[in-house]
Amino acid sequence: MLFLERDVPWYASQRDLLDPDWCRLEFYADLPGLERWRDQIAAADAVIVGSYVPEGVEVSRRVQKWARGTTGFYDIDTPVTLAKLERGDHEYLSPAVIPGFDVYLSFTGGPTLRHIESRYGSPMARALYCSVDLDLYGPREVPKRWDLSYLGTYSDDRQPTLERLLLEPARRRPDLSFVVAGPQYPADIVWPENVERIEHCPPADHAAFYSTSRFTLNVTRADMIRAGYSPSVRLFEAGACATPIISDKWDGIETLFQPGREIVLADGAADVLAALDRDAGAMGRAARARIEAAHSADHRAAELEAHLAEAANHKAGIRPVETAGG
Structure with missing residues (x-):
């Protein structure tokens, strides 16, 4: 596996992985620099271009021209990408290059996939959700510190939900403890006394952070809510x-977790407070079992291989084998 990363100055000092043991990591400075890897791109079984790649449209054109194997676009922010396309903003993807990819892999599933095929001419759009590495994330033997936690960077469109589902419950129940971890929250936010603030929680500390929480809150951005199927x-x-x-x-x-058994879905503070009065153990174990069954990094790797194989067959004109009754 060859991973080609655009070498941009602002990221050079904070790379996630400097020397991965699961792939060959190389850098290119600009479009002419990508030419150095033309032979490897041509010979690869599959080539995937990610969203937010600088000069992504031109990178896509080169990949589609050079690659002999299966080509794919992997969109980690599909609703944002589609909104940009509707505005004529082609920062990293354009309507012209979408049909040239054999498969459009998307962090968003559901009806959005058919929209990508019908509106933009993708031969095949498939969900490839984010996942978790079970070697890095698991229950930690640590004391519970907070009744409800939230981990996330400040966002204008998430803040009303955070207010409704965490700050208001905190005001109503001063006997409970809450925490909000993440940067960029405005200085004028009035935090209840029982809400602790943590400015930064690095990824290496996420497992301990969650394990220290009896419950944790998930708040979804507005564009992801509109699209749905965007975990x-x-x-x-x-x-x-x-x-x-x-x-x-x-x-x-509800296609990811079973409401009431593996997750609590809340409209307002009353729903949250009712959940916090429950025994967290059984629901936590059920959530862990669902991750082990469907949402680990191993599952996503298998799904990716299946999508690439399907796209390769589609490209070659090989029809899928129909099962009895199908």
């Missing part, structure tokens, strides 16, 4: 730690 990685990380999740509602969440 945040927080759902899978917390579930892997056997921490039960209280979440806002959106279409498709």
Whole structure:
């Protein structure tokens, strides 16, 4: 596996992985620099271009021209991408290059996939949700510190939900403890006394953070709610730690977790407070079991291989074998 990363100055000092043992990591400085890897791109069984790649449209054109194997686009922010396309913003993807990819892989599933095929001419759009590495995320033997936690960077469109599902419950129940971890929250927010603030919680500490929480809150961005079927990685990380999740509602969440058994879906403070009075253990264990059954990194790797094989067959004109009754 060859992973080609655009070498941008602002990221050079904070790379996630400097020397991965599961792939060859190389860098290219600009479009002419990508030419150096033309032979490897041509010879690969599959080539995937990610969203937010600088000069992504031109990178896509080169990949589609050079690659002899299966080509794919992997969109980790599909509703944002589609909104940009509707505005004529082609920062990293354009309508012209979408039909040239054999498969469009999307963090968003559901009806959005058919929209990508019908509106933009993708030969095949498939969901490839985020996931969690079970070697890194699991229950920690630590004392419970908070009744309800939230981990996320400040966002204008998430703040009303955070107010409704965490701050208001905190005001109503001063005997309970809450925490909000994440940067960029405005200084003028009035935090209840029983809400602790943590400015930064690095990924290496996420498992301990969730394990220290009796329940954790999932809050979804507005564009993801509109699209539905757009799970945040927080759902899978917390579930892997056997921490039960209280979440806002959106279409498709019931396909990921069973409401009432593996997750709590809340409209307002009363729903949250009712959940906090429950025994968290059984729901946490059920959430962990669901992650182990369907949402680990191993599951996503198998799904990716299946999608690439399907796309390769489609490209070659090989029809899928129909089963009896199908």
